Amino acid sequence: MKIPRFTYHRPATEEEALAMLTEFGEDAKVLAGGQSLIPLMALRLSRPAHLIDIGGLRELAAIRERSGTVSVGAAVRHVEVERSALVARAAPLAAAAMPHIGHGAIRNRGTACGSLAHADPAAELPAVALAAGASFVVRRASGERTVPASEFFLGYLTCDMGPDELLVEWRLPTWPVTAGWSVQEVSRRHGDFALLGMAAMIDTDPVGRISTAALSLFGAASTPIRVDAAEKLLTGEPPSAALFDEAAEIVKGQLDPPGDLHGTAAYRKHLGAVLTRRCLSEAAGRLGAAA
Amino acid sequence: MREGLAGKYVGAKVRRVEDRRLLTGRGRYIDDLNLPDMAHAAFLRSPYPHAHIRRVDIDSARRMAGVFLVLTGADMARLTNPFLGMMALDGLYDPVFYALATDRVRVVGDPVAIVVAESRRVAEDACELIDVEYEPIAAIANMAQAMDPMRPPIWPRARSNVLWEDSQTYGDVEVAFAGADRVIRERFAQHRQSNQPMETRGSVAEIDPVSGELIFHSATQSAHSLKWSLAFLLERTSVWRSIRELATNREKPRKFVVGARAFIKSHPDLRTATKSSQPAMLKQLRREPKRIVHLSEALLGLLAKDPSRRPRVLAQDIGGAFGAKGLVPREDVALATAALQLGRSVKWIEDRNEHLMVGGQAREETLDIDVAVTSDGTILGLKVHMTMDVGAYPGFPFNGAFFAQMVKVMMPGPYRIGALRFDTTITASNKGTYVPYRGPWAAETWVRERMIDVVARELGIGRADIRLANMIGADELPAAMVTGPPLDVRMSARRTLEEALRVADFDSWDAIRDQARSEGRIVGMGLATFIEAAPGPPKFFDYISPGFSALAGVEPAHAVLEVDGSLSVITQQVPHGQGHETTLAQVAADELGVAVEAVRVRYGDSSITPFSLFGTGGSRSAAMAGGVVTVAAQELRQRVVDIASDLMEASTEDIVIEDGHIHVAGTPAIGVSFAEVAAEAVRRRPGSPSDGAIRVTSEWDGGAGGWAQATHVCWVEIDLDTGLVTIPRYVVVEDCGELINPAIVDGQIRGGVAQGIGAVLYERAAYDGDANFQAGTFMDFLIPTAMEIPDVEIHHLQTPSDIFANYRGVGEGGMIAAPAALTNAIEDALAHLGARITEQHLPPARILELAGVIEAEAPTEVGPPDYSAAAAVPAPRPSLIRERMPTLTPAQAQAVRRTATSVRSGARRFADRYAGRP
Numbered sequence A: 001m002k003i004p005r006f007t008y009h010r011p012a013t014e015e016e017a018l019a020m021l022t023e024f025g026e027d028a029k030v031l032a033g034g035q036s037l038i039p040l041m042a043l044r045l046s047r048p049a050h051l052i053d054i055g056g057l058r059e060l061a062a063i064r065e066r067s068g069t070v071s072v073g074a075a076v077r078h079v080e081v082e083r084s085a086l087v088a089r090a091a092p093l094a095a096a097a098m099p100h101i102g103h104g105a106i107r108n109r110g111t112a113c114g115s116l117a118h119a120d121p122a123a124e125l126p127a128v129a130l131a132a133g134a135s136f137v138v139r140r141a142s143g144e145r146t147v148p149a150s151e152f153f154l155g156y157l158t159c160d161m162g163p164d165e166l167l168v169e170w171r172l173p174t175w176p177v178t179a180g181w182s183v184q185e186v187s188r189r190h191g192d193f194a195l196l197g198m199a200a201m202i203d204t205d206p207v208g209r210i211s212t213a214a215l216s217l218f219g220a221a222s223t224p225i226r227v228d229a230a231e232k233l234l235t236g237e238p239p240s241a242a243l244f245d246e247a248a249e250i251v252k253g254q255l256d257p258p259g260d261l262h263g264t265a266a267y268r269k270h271l272g273a274v275l276t277r278r279c280l281s282e283a284a285g286r287l288g289a290a291a
Numbered sequence B: 001m002r003e004g005l006a007g008k009y010v011g012a013k014v015r016r017v018e019d020r021r022l023l024t025g026r027g028r029y030i031d032d033l034n035l036p037d038m039a040h041a042a043f044l045r046s047p048y049p050h051a052h053i054r055r056v057d058i059d060s061a062r063r064m065a066g067v068f069l070v071l072t073g074a075d076m077a078r079l080t081n082p083f084l085g086m087m088a089l090d091g092l093y094d095p096v097f098y099a100l101a102t103d104r105v106r107v108v109g110d111p112v113a114i115v116v117a118e119s120r121r122v123a124e125d126a127c128e129l130i131d132v133e134y135e136p137i138a139a140i141a142n143m144a145q146a147m148d149p150m151r152p153p154i155w156p157r158a159r160s161n162v163l164w165e166d167s168q169t170y171g172d173v174e175v176a177f178a179g180a181d182r183v184i185r186e187r188f189a190q191h192r193q194s195n196q197p198m199e200t201r202g203s204v205a206e207i208d209p210v211s212g213e214l215i216f217h218s219a220t221q222s223a224h225s226l227k228w229s230l231a232f233l234l235e236r237t238s239v240w241r242s243i244r245e246l247a248t249n250r251e252k253p254r255k256f257v258v259g260a261r262a263f264i265k266s267h268p269d270l271r272t273a274t275k276s277s278q279p280a281m282l283k284q285l286r287r288e289p290k291r292i293v294h295l296s297e298a299l300l301g302l303l304a305k306d307p308s309r310r311p312r313v314l315a316q317d318i319g320g321a322f323g324a325k326g327l328v329p330r331e332d333v334a335l336a337t338a339a340l341q342l343g344r345s346v347k348w349i350e351d352r353n354e355h356l357m358v359g360g361q362a363r364e365e366t367l368d369i370d371v372a373v374t375s376d377g378t379i380l381g382l383k384v385h386m387t388m389d390v391g392a393y394p395g396f397p398f399n400g401a402f403f404a405q406m407v408k409v410m411m412p413g414p415y416r417i418g419a420l421r422f423d424t425t426i427t428a429s430n431k432g433t434y435v436p437y438r439g440p441w442a443a444e445t446w447v448r449e450r451m452i453d454v455v456a457r458e459l460g461i462g463r464a465d466i467r468l469a470n471m472i473g474a475d476e477l478p479a480a481m482v483t484g485p486p487l488d489v490r491m492s493a494r495r496t497l498e499e500a501l502r503v504a505d506f507d508s509w510d511a512i513r514d515q516a517r518s519e520g521r522i523v524g525m526g527l528a529t530f531i532e533a534a535p536g537p538p539k540f541f542d543y544i545s546p547g548f549s550a551l552a553g554v555e556p557a558h559a560v561l562e563v564d565g566s567l568s569v570i571t572q573q574v575p576h577g578q579g580h581e582t583t584l585a586q587v588a589a590d591e592l593g594v595a596v597e598a599v600r601v602r603y604g605d606s607s608i609t610p611f612s613l614f615g616t617g618g619s620r621s622a623a624m625a626g627g628v629v630t631v632a633a634q635e636l637r638q639r640v641v642d643i644a645s646d647l648m649e650a651s652t653e654d655i656v657i658e659d660g661h662i663h664v665a666g667t668p669a670i671g672v673s674f675a676e677v678a679a680e681a682v683r684r685r686p687g688s689p690s691d692g693a694i695r696v697t698s699e700w701d702g703g704a705g706g707w708a709q710a711t712h713v714c715w716v717e718i719d720l721d722t723g724l725v726t727i728p729r730y731v732v733v734e735d736c737g738e739l740i741n742p743a744i745v746d747g748q749i750r751g752g753v754a755q756g757i758g759a760v761l762y763e764r765a766a767y768d769g770d771a772n773f774q775a776g777t778f779m780d781f782l783i784p785t786a787m788e789i790p791d792v793e794i795h796h797l798q799t800p801s802d803i804f805a806n807y808r809g810v811g812e813g814g815m816i817a818a819p820a821a822l823t824n825a826i827e828d829a830l831a832h833l834g835a836r837i838t839e840q841h842l843p844p845a846r847i848l849e850l851a852g853v854i855e856a857e858a859p860t861e862v863g864p865p866d867y868s869a870a871a872a873v874p875a876p877r878p879s880l881i882r883e884r885m886p887t888l889t890p891a892q893a894q895a896v897r898r899t900a901t902s903v904r905s906g907a908r909r910f911a912d913r914y915a916g917r918p
């Protein structure tokens, strides 16, 4: 299939890009790496009249660390996040997710912010953002706002952004050095979107009891989701296999995932328990590893 | 090995000559072809699985800027002849239909209109402007629904969605079952799969601006079959016009008729076969009297047609087919018609979504099997009932029923099975067309090898022991399958099994598996042995369909010394990944004493290649083309030597050809070149230089033919948390006779194994319970990548023989055995959990269901009812055809008889063209 006719724009500055978004509104789409948008257009499922390519916006092309946050600009490709020493040190949960995203060729073009703005519930990075307490800097010509991850993902391929807004930055709080992390998923083939996946983080207090727990699932619902009940159970307890098993059962009980061609709902629920066990034991093994 | 055959190149891993072109992106696939002023086509397709078409409004599409032409089903009915089934099987309903849907759509993706425009994008835009009013009809999504008399028939004239029922008995089945200690029963279900080559279908219909001639560039497996099919289907002409044409120009059909007579005379068995199928043909005509009109129009039209109006088919590089491109796409007929109407070249490239929907699907078969055994594991006989879901539109010229016959004939495999009853039920559904897919009959191997494991388990006998006890050994050969085909002394399936058991160290396996289990690891190993008719014993196809060997059997080739001294082999094979440009050059180079680079293999152009309908398929090319090129090259060598001996005034016996140099034995300094011989040949025979200096045309019937065989051993490890299956080791022990190019043989085996693994663990052309297609992208239809496929360890055996051209095919075998070996391994791994593997598709969720880890969900694919229960309470199921035949008036009956006679003679004439010696 061929893409319907559209007008291609390549603004040189962010200001220009925002002006175009204001001008075209609903008729425009931001083009980042194109790894999700272009296939949708080729299947004629998305038909923007204008594409605004942000690939040339130099000011959005950096990964920076400032005042307790790691920030990833809108033009940063997956591969740059994957290879960044800064991300590996200060955002190890994000780093752990990167190899799971598609294949090398996709990571060479796709962007982290594109994945987040696209809000595919089966994608890794939205779940990472949710587990890590990340936030998003969203700009329009008339101003800027910052949205926490917990309020950003609204539904299937839907996030809290207007048609005239641009996601300019993904901000991750600098990793607490004592915390452990894990990203695991099950997919049918290497590089496929996950049937179910989990991004997990646990931290312990000085006496070795779990002080923070974040279990964030992807592929489980129309948005990434946290499992509060399991996180509560974990908090205040010393990590143990028995505790993780209990958490796993809670996760399984709380999930109401969709069934499809690749796996039934029962299968995905079961994977919820499996991934909880696997992620928690890996994360427990990494407690303090970022120090 | 035979001396002289095993020359310098045959048997060597010669680097593929096509690779330089293909690996540097300079292959010439259909989409690489861009002609001046070429237009582009797109198809509007049905979103409904089953619906009446009440109205098609093309006005706004036609008016859109950049649109040249819009055609619908009504135009096809006016401008083309319909597709007509050519399989005369008694009672089979074989429908009549057009390239574009006329009054109803029968599958999601059914083409409703073709739009030709200045670009593909504009054509797709215009498709969106076509307004079709559909009235949905209840759809048939599976075998159970097809057998439900409350559901509407997809083909109203069939009056049922059961298209064919048949029963065949070989040997004394009653005695076999009466003498059994036990009868073990199981049902096995193969899911809908799809060939999915890298290159989808696609064609360029080129119109020569001067002559108006149609040159059809296509990714086809058979250039001549496509050419004659198009000639048959295109440019509908009324009977009267054809007759007028024939009356005014009596010379025109003469060549045709003379050739047909000669062809039929030289194939007496074809004649008896046609005779025996006449009642079936008549029944078809009675059921659908309009067939006669269509057949007469098509056949007389073909006779009356000026040869320049027959298309020329050209195929160049083809990105795979696996069987699907041996059929004539309906889209090609619409495309060619559009080009002829416009007088302008038009390109259509099928996209992946279309190819997944309607490019061909395969293998949806359920087999109920009863095995009569003695308690020591001797298999006495089988009763098999196969139900095959052939989808909506039958393939042309091969429909599913043809492949059902192959499953039946191949059912005994290499085993001593003395009695077989084989029942066949063919059902229609609102799904994609059933096409042959790499070993289309492979259900027999999967079911037999799975069932042998079941019997072993039931009787408490080892899986290797029961195979060894029942498999035919060298000391029993020659023998024959109970279904007919002979097994010659080179049938070495049992040797491959014995060698595989040794390579795999089978005897220690049970201990290894149990040890792993005690460590919490779930591992399994599976065995499967098969034989493949590649090319099969002489006249193999007559066992499948009487008379078919005559149409398929003989392989032609030209060997040419060109006027400039270069050498060509011209083959009717249409390579699409098999590497014929290399292997056939190897064979010719050895015979001619030249370097492999000196032989050019030409193919794919129906105007220069020798005539055969078969094209490339059925794993036949090594044996058939390898054989005929040997014969042709030997004859060409003789002709070269004759002239060289004159030129050098030496006796022919003293002439040798080495490294392209022709000289007298012992005096290499004095000699002549091929160019000098060519010049001399031209001097002696002034003729058309396009025919070359010396042109040899040979035919080869396959000689003794024979079987290819192999045993596969597959090891699996299963993660019971996730249901994911990994394959740590995979062994193939095979015997395909002499290897022309071991690297190509290994590549064919590996590719086949990969597709077999894909079928079991990943690929499924899924529909929901309302026949809506679920797998329209590669995110839904999962093809394994290099990450999922293990290294395949291949061991070659060669049963010594001195027969001529002892080559046998390996194109399909990898895929025939892999599903059996893999599913057997999975059951071995999960047996202690009570898992029984009776379906072929085992995605991770299903593995966990079978292992009892998660709750099972109801499948969307429902098989046929339990035949055994039906048999216990015999439901009145009279043959649909006899029961509901429309009664004809005497006048109609008279018309039927009259036209039947003309059809018969027309068919004879048609056959001549097929013989069509220039």
Ligand SMILES: Cc1cc2nc3c(=O)[nH]c(=O)nc-3n(C[C@H](O)[C@H](O)[C@H](O)COP(=O)(O)OP(=O)(O)OC[C@H]3O[C@@H](n4cnc5c(N)ncnc54)[C@H](O)[C@@H]3O)c2cc1C
Binding pocket: A029, A030, A031, A032, A033, A034, A035, A036, A037, A038, A039, A054, A074, A100, A101, A102, A103, A106, A109, A110, A111, A112, A113, A114, A115, A116, A117, A118, A120, A122, A123, A124, A125, A165, A166, A167, A168, A191, A192, A193, A194
């Ligand atoms: C074969 C394949 C496999 C894949 N597998 C995975 C996988 O396993 N996991 C995974 O997470 N992803 C996967 N992807 C998707 C990939 O990660 C995409 O790159 C990503 O989802 C989108 O990023 P992009 O830069 O390509 O965005 P684009 O495709 O350019 O845009 C996606 C959407 O986001 C919007 N958008 C992009 N950037 C911005 C912005 N700055 N502000 C506002 N809106 C914006 C666009 O308008 C569009 O609607 C896969 C893709 C393919 C083709």
